[in-house]
Amino acid sequence: MTFVGRLATSASFASLRSTTRQTARLLCTHDAGKVAANTRTPRSAYRRTTAAIGLGLSKALHTSDTLEDSPWLIVGLGNPGARYDGTRHNVGFQVLDTLAGRLGVSLGRAQDKALQSRATIAGQQVVLAKPITFMNVSGEAVGKLTRYYKIPSHKVLVVHDDLDLPTGKVRLRARGGHGGHNGMRSITQHLKGSQDFPRLKIGIGRPAGQLPVASFVLQAFNKAEATEVDIAVQECCDIIHSIMAVGLEKALSGVRA
Known part of the structure; x- marks a missing residue:
């Protein structure tokens, strides 16, 4: 929790007692008007109200912390199996394998329909993932991972092939449609x-x-294309590092770290 968050929490609890007493009195004084205005609030009602308000505040703070502290999910798309290695549709996998190698981690643990690993990039916690569902249903794995790690959609970075870009050209976008990519x-x-x-x-x-x-997308690159793609894969790893180091907006503007 940030320093400002701690101050806000202290202030919230500082006013909790007075708010609780007032609320408890209201909760306990509309029993057919039988309770006099100067009747003391029963301790049991006070305790119940304190617990209810405290629980609500705790949940709100926990939700805020969870969203703020959730890791990034970095997903590379492709098809599982050796027969698809080196094909055009699997460049997302290629980036994740290269990135994992840079970070010294292994994408060997299968969970939630993906090979995955935890890592740290520029101080940011990340989950690296390669769905093993086959390309057209990659969302099954991504949906499971976001729910398991409580990751909001704006912290899901997807690496994938694009037919509309020349071979080896890299482009980062903050959002957009699927562009016909299944x-x-x-x-x-x-x-x-x-x-x-x-x-x-x-x-x-x-x-x-x-x-x-x-x-076409299931074909392997020819030698010249493979060289261009290898360079693009390294560029993608550099861009991912920059996103974690300086933020998405700066990385979109071309800032590299």
């Missing part, structure tokens, strides 16, 4: 329709000729 569509649905969560996009380009998009 994984993002699923996440939006499981965050109760909220689009107010940041996303870090890596361009994979669009297929040439008549190749269906569904086939």
Whole structure:
């Protein structure tokens, strides 16, 4: 709890006794008008009222602290299984694996439909996660994780591939629609329709000729593309560090830490 929060809490409890006595009298004096105005408040009513008000204040303070202190959830999207390693649709996984390596942690623990790990980046607590639900239902894992760790949507950062960006191009956005990306569509649905969560996009380009998009995203990068994507993955890790170090707004404006 912050210093200001402690002052507010002290002030709240300082006025609690007088408020409680007044409230208890009101609660105990409308029994058919039989209680005289100068009748003393029963101790049992005083204790019940004190407990009720104290519990309400405690819950309010706990909720505030929980929202303020909740970790960031950093999610990389992809499909589980070795057959999808190195494919265009799995660049989100690639970023999370690289980030975990930088931080010296392992994404080996499966819980809430995701491989996950706790870590600290620039003093910020984070949960790293790779959904193992397959891309199109990634929201099932994200929804479970946000509920388990009590993470608000604005602290959910999703890393994913983007067909509309040139291969290797990186773009950070504070919010937005799913853009036709099924994984993002699923996440939006499981965050109760909220689009107010940041996303870090890596361009994979669009297929040439008549190749269906569904086939294209499951292809591996060619050698030249893989080199560009490797650079983009490192850039994404740098951006994530900057978000934790200087905040999302500054990171959006290009500030790097």
